[in-house]
Amino acid sequence: MECSLSLFAVIIVGLTSLVYLFFKRKFSYWANRGVKQLEPRIPVGNLLQKHFRTIIGNIYAVKDGSAFVGGYFFTKPVVVATDLDFVQDILIRDFNNFHARGEYNNEEVEPITAHMFSLDGPKWKSLRVKFSPTFSSGKLKFMFPTIVEVSQRFREALDELLCADNVQDVKDLSARFTTDVIGSCAFGIECNSLKDPDNEFRKYGRMAFQLKIGILTRALMMLFPAAAKIFRLKVFQEDMTEFFMRIVRETVEYRQTNKIKRNDFMNSLIELMNTSTRDSDTNTELEKLTLEQATAQAFLFFIAGFETSSTTMMFTLYELALNQDIQEKARKEIEEILKKYEGDLSYEAVKEMAYVDQIINEALRKYTPVVALTRKAVDNYKVRNSNVTIEKGTTILIPAYAIHHDPKYYLDPEKFDPDRFTPDQIKNRHPMTFLGFGDGPRNCIGLRFGTMQTQIGLITLLKNYRFEVCSKTQIPMKFSETNPILSPEDGLHLKIEKL
Ligand code: HEM
Structure with a gap:
């Protein structure tokens, strides 16, 4: 008995x-290469917090003046860029080696995941070329008139x-x-x-950001995408996929039968399903889109478009409620320019509203909806002015939120100051200090489109209403730990006065 116990203990x-x-x-992967790393914990690596903003912010915080800091997602080594010239190399100069994102997708099992954001290589390029004119x-x-x-x-x-x-949740309203x-x-x-806050588009729009997949499934998709594909793992819930497949199929059929043409994304999708396009870079013919491929892109435009713009609108209103002088200045600009255009909210009038644009950019800086950009090295890559080589397949994270909050680039970063985005101020900063929309060919x-809908929404609101904080307003802001897009924990309540 004693012997078997000690054998057990030895095992x-x-x-x-x-x-x-x-x-x-x-x-020890990074330390062995002489790269500064944030000390990881067994077994999660640096994935200790819930939200990406904090996870990446913590890695960024140990920067030591070199191009990047090493981190670990479980056992997978990742690069967190900490130098703006290096960021520029990844996003623009050496884009040919970093055109991939490495997102999990499975076209065969879940066609809706095969969209422009998650595809890489020639499939991504073909979609990007096809949709750029749209x-x-x-x-x-x-x-513009539709918006x-x-x-x-x-x-x-x-x-x-x-x-x-008169107290409303502007988060819900903007969405x-x-x-x-x-x-x-x-x-x-x-x-x-x-009119109907519980309609299916809102329901499935919300669902797209509240994934039901567990931590193990996520880890498998991240660490072993090939295995995840073999196990036919799915990202989205079945009913949501079915909803988007049905809506696109019905709309395409209706428009084709009734020969309806409109100036919208659906029209471009139908054209791309019916006619092939040419890639002028390579002078090659690109295949027509299938219905499944068209659905995946429509779905992407929907989820990429509504939450990012609505959080931008909502955070702008929050800051304007806190900073009444900025709100007044914006309203004055709107009134003056609309007067010039005889009250008509035209494309040209919106383009002239420079201060409104500055406010939106400052909101995107302070409340960056997409907190980090992702790229994957498609080949081994020697980092400029260093002896370090990033291995093929490594994920590079560009910490947009952390850069936007670095006092080295934005003095007093928690202060909401639209004057940071006057043309002169922009000219004086490194071009990679603003990454609200990412940068480079991807x-x-x-x-x-995102800027235009945010501008029109804000102009309409500021022209007609005044926004103020009230006892229900969350001050300071608490962010949601579950939504990958930066958003408040609960709603965002403001007092609204009709003008
Ligand atoms: C304020 C609104 C928006 C913000 C802040 C935003 C932000 C971003 C960011 C940061 C990226 C990643 C860029 C990179 O990796 O360099 C991205 C990609 C993308 N966004 Fe937006 N976005 C907004 C609105 C929209 C809208 C309205 C649409 C479509 C209707 C859209 C469609 C896309 C697509 C398709 C991609 C992937 C592009 C590619 O991989 O080639 N976005 N967006």
């Missing part, structure tokens, strides 16, 4: 030592709500506005979230 000690040695070896300023100008129309409905809905209560805008422009459908394709 346990042996196994524990082996596990310890395994992790010790894995967690997001040009010329095309967006045609969508203005939704903003009028937004105002009517808010007027009704204010009759019952309802951008859901209706993207619904109209991407799907050609009046979602009516403003930046946000919806930059202009």
Whole structure:
């Protein structure tokens, strides 16, 4: 008995030592290469907090003046960029080696995951080439009246709500506005979230950011994507996928049968399903889109478009409620320019509202919706002016939120100051100090559209209402730990006065 007990103890000690040695070896990856690392913990590495903002912020905080700091997601070594020239190398100069994101997707089992954000290589390039004209300023100008129309409905809905209560959740209101805008422009459908907050678009829009997959599934997708594919793991819930597949199929069928043409993303999708395009860089013919591929892109435009813009709108209103002088200055600009255009909220009038634009950029800096950008090394890469080589397959994280909050680039970073974005101030900063929309050939394709809907929403609100903080307003702001996009923990309540 005694003998078997001691044998058991020896096995346990042996196994524990082996596990310890395994992790010790894995967690020495960066130190062995002379790279500063944030000390990891067994078995999660540096994944100790819930939200990416804190995880990456903690790694960024140990920077030592070199190009990057090493981190570990479980046992996977990751690079967190800490030098702006290095950021520029990754995003722009050496883009050819960093055009991939390395996101998990499984076209066969879950076609909706095969969209422009998660695909890499020639499949990504082909989609980017196909859709770039859709997001040009010329095309967006045609969508402008649709967004203005939704903003009028937004105002009517808010007027009704204010009759019952002058304290409203601007988080929910902004999301309802951008859901209706993207619904109209991407799907050609009046979602009516403003009138009916529980409609299916809002429901599935919310669901896309509240993934039900557990930590183990996520770890498998991140560490062993090939195995995750073999196990046919899915990212999204079935009913959400079915909803988007059905909506796109029905809309495409309806438009094709009735020969309907509109100036929206759905029209571009239908054109790309019917005609092939050419890649002028390589002079090659690109295949037509299938219905599944078109659905995946429409789904992406929906989820990439509504939450990012609505959080930007909401955080801007929060800061304007806290800073009444900035709110007044913005309102004055809006009134003056609208007067010049005889009250018409036109494309040209919005373009002239420089201060409103500064405010939006400052909100994107302080409350960066996408807290980090991701790239993957497609080949071994020698870091400029150093002896370090980043191995093929390594994930590079560009900590946009941390850079935006670094006092080295933005003095007193917690202060909301739109004057940081005057043309002179921008010129004096390194171009990589502002990464709200990413940068380089894989930046946000919806930059202009996102800015335009945020501008129109804000202009409509500021022209008609005054925003103030009240006892229900969360001060200081507490961020959600579960939403990957930066957003408040609960709603964001403000007192709204009709002007
Ligand atoms: C204020 C609003 C928005 C913000 C802050 C934002 C931010 C971003 C960021 C940071 C990225 C990653 C860029 C990179 O890795 O360098 C991105 C990618 C992307 N965004 Fe946006 N976005 C916004 C609105 C939109 C809208 C309205 C759409 C579409 C209707 C859109 C579609 C996309 C797509 C398709 C990508 C992937 C591009 C690619 O991989 O080639 N975004 N966005």
